[in-house]
Amino acid sequence: MTPEFAPADAASYPLWLVRDEAPDELPDALDEAARAWVEACGFTGEADQLCVIPDASGGIAGALVGIGPHRDTPPRSRFALAQVAAALPAGAWRIDNWPDGVDPAETALGWLLSQYAFGRYRKAEGAKARLVAPPRVDAERLLAMAGAEFLTRELINTPANDMGPDDLEAAARDLATRHGFSVEVTAGQALLDGNLPLIHAVGRAGAQAPRLIDLRRGDSGPTLTLVGKGVCFDTGGLDIKSPSSMALMKKDMGGAATVLGLAQMLVETGAAEGLCLRVLIPAVENAIAGDAFRPGDILTSRKGLTVEVNNTDAEGRLVLADAMALAAEETPDWLITMATLTGAARVALGPDLPPFYCDDDAAAAAIMRAGQRNWDPVWRMPFWQPYEEMIEPGIADLDNAPSGGMAGSITAALFLRRFAEGAGRYAHFDIYGWQPKPAPGRTKGGVQQGARALLGALPDLLVK
Template sequence: MAPFQFIDRPSPFNAKKGKTLPIFAVTPAHIETGTIDPIALDWARKAGFKAESGALLMIPTGDGHLGGALFGLGRNPSDAPFLTGKLARTLPAGDWHIETAPLTANRLALGYGLGSYRFERYKAASAEAPTLLIPADADAADIRRQLAGVFLARDLINTPTNDMGPDALEEAVRALGEHYKAKVSVIAGDDLLKENFPLIHTVGRASAEAPRLIELTWGRKGHRRVTLVGKGVCFDTGGLDIKPAASMLLMKKDMGGAANVLGLALMIMDAKLKVELRVLLPVVENAISANAFRPGDIYRSRKGLTVQIDNTDAEGRLILADALALADEEESDLLVDMATLTGAARVALGPDLPPFFTDDEDLAHDLSEASLTVDDPIWRMPLHMGYDKDVSARIADLTNAPAGGMAGAITAALFLKRFVTRNRHWVHFDIYGWAQAERPHSPVGGEAQAIRALYHHLRKIAG
């Protein structure tokens, strides 16, 4: 299998001004009032086209050739801001432009680009795809940048663990660092113990591929300091508290936090934002072997807090604890961690709405505002200190799996909070990293979540 490629992908866009077929993106009101191109309107009415959301109708020329297309936006286009992504999978091959649309140019083009994603590393290439002319008033460079970040996250998650284990994930980080002239360093294997990262070592020591802490740094000192921490469990068997087979099927995505952090890092570096960027990725495989960590074991963390292992399947918070402790040894203007951490978050909000946790009220407001601005849904949940007692253990400082099964996403966030004592501007995202059903802007599979909102926020504060 060829090495992982994060940058080599055909563009969903074209630059053929005047040589493209028109798409009339319309609502039912356009058909009812007749406020579109007369030829397109006549064909729509003859064909009974109602402009329902996502409906597509080809328009022939007088001599029977393809002359264009009608695309339905439904009565409330704002309900599906990236509906144009469906065009990337339903239009016939060719070069197209959108003639009319009650959408902003950036939404129109970004939606199309997001919907153009294909993961074909293990299949014969599909038929030639259509391309779209980016509207002249769209920010083409930034659209391409966001797509590159999203597609990187999707590709990393979609790649199975036999080709995306700890070694391969490190290679992908090194390739990204080389492309943007960032510095990458790695602490691996027993060196983790020498450098005081005992929890990362504990979780990953049973794997055939060594556990590691990957660090990527970029930018100029003196700029705003941004630290990103991403959970990188390349596969999670559950350890000795083994998962049932059905629960293991998607566990290649348990490095979705690391994948999303890298997608965000790509956007930051490509935009040359004035930040001092630090990316920390604890990367392991939670495997089963004679030396696997056990329920009931107690380990001392980098911060000095002891942790009792009450479930080996609650491993993500362990590796994040050591990485966050390192991050917290210096102050950042923004400290973000992202992890596919708890099923409780999915029970609370479903797969498409990742919760975030922070004590910083201004940051919470700004992130929520950014989410709405760029249609990248997130939802704040509370760091309710009334549950903090549940994170304590009888004979250790902390338990990694509080008893009772209640408020699991909150107690996981409170566990992580114990390792962030210096940084006031910290936010934890509990993402799913997977699209369970096809949507206009994404197929089933690995998904980027919250990183466009974070990128928008960083652009606003860093320039």
């Protein structure tokens, strides 16, 4: 599925945006009959109101959309006008007026995102109305953003029977073929031979072999390494999840899906040019079998740090640790991890606002600003030093699941930071990767988080 704008030269219907503060200020193009129709329909310009206007032959003359009052505060919903895209008849539409406070780029991206529907197992269609790209927006950049999000959504939405480690590798190889990445995969016993023991330990009980997928593009310039958690299904291991907690665990590879989408976006927007880009995905199933790793096991990581396993359901940080240690050996300028890592992050900030961690104040501020500019909000959380002792069990260097249930997202981030040593700068995103209920531009299901924020912040991040 590919997002699209209507061709600029297409025959298109006009769409007018009307505030409820001035419902009588209707477009001059409307004749007396059309104005009578609008009045009869009770259109007042309230937010989300839609009035499709017929022409004299019974066809479509255009439509009015209510956008509510002008506010100085941000609206409650991103992509609010995308809701209209799903309600309008199929065809090409153009917006003929832009009231103050309405962002053409946000509107256009929301319309593109509304075209997505997950139709792998039954026919499904997104919005059929197509928007003519507004003047002065970067249409190609918006198309790249939407296409990357479609890729991420499709990967997350696909259930584990069709999105195991084999399938995730195939998706990575497809991306590599389309966008000029080299691919190297280390799987099964070769993980032990290659000193990636934590990835092997977590995934060895799975039906498909655990593996590390390594994509590279570019051979000069600043170095950016993205590491995405690729737990294709998480039973919790021997510390098994309840059925309700396991229900959405096909999305536990959301970090991998997000870094693949981000990598595609970087290439298609041109941001990857002059950049050494590396993508690492530890792809595993956290399953239960006779050779599953156990609570109480002490594992030795690639970095040499020992880890006491106090909960097999805290497996994501283990597979990330080995991938991060490998990445840090090349001292990248930036190492960034994306992972559906902790329930604590959802308790703190909910499903729509992922936390991120970064020690560089200027870079963190740039990421926050870029998230707002690119309609991809994120929120900075602290690497809180006093909690370091919580991840040090005494019997081993590190504890993968400190007892007590406090500060779970922070302690997970502190755990990961131990394996980022050697990288120039490090940021970690504890994403959710799921839209619990439909919203404008976002169907229920898999969703991309943090990628557009990073794309927008990249010029600032690459400043030494």
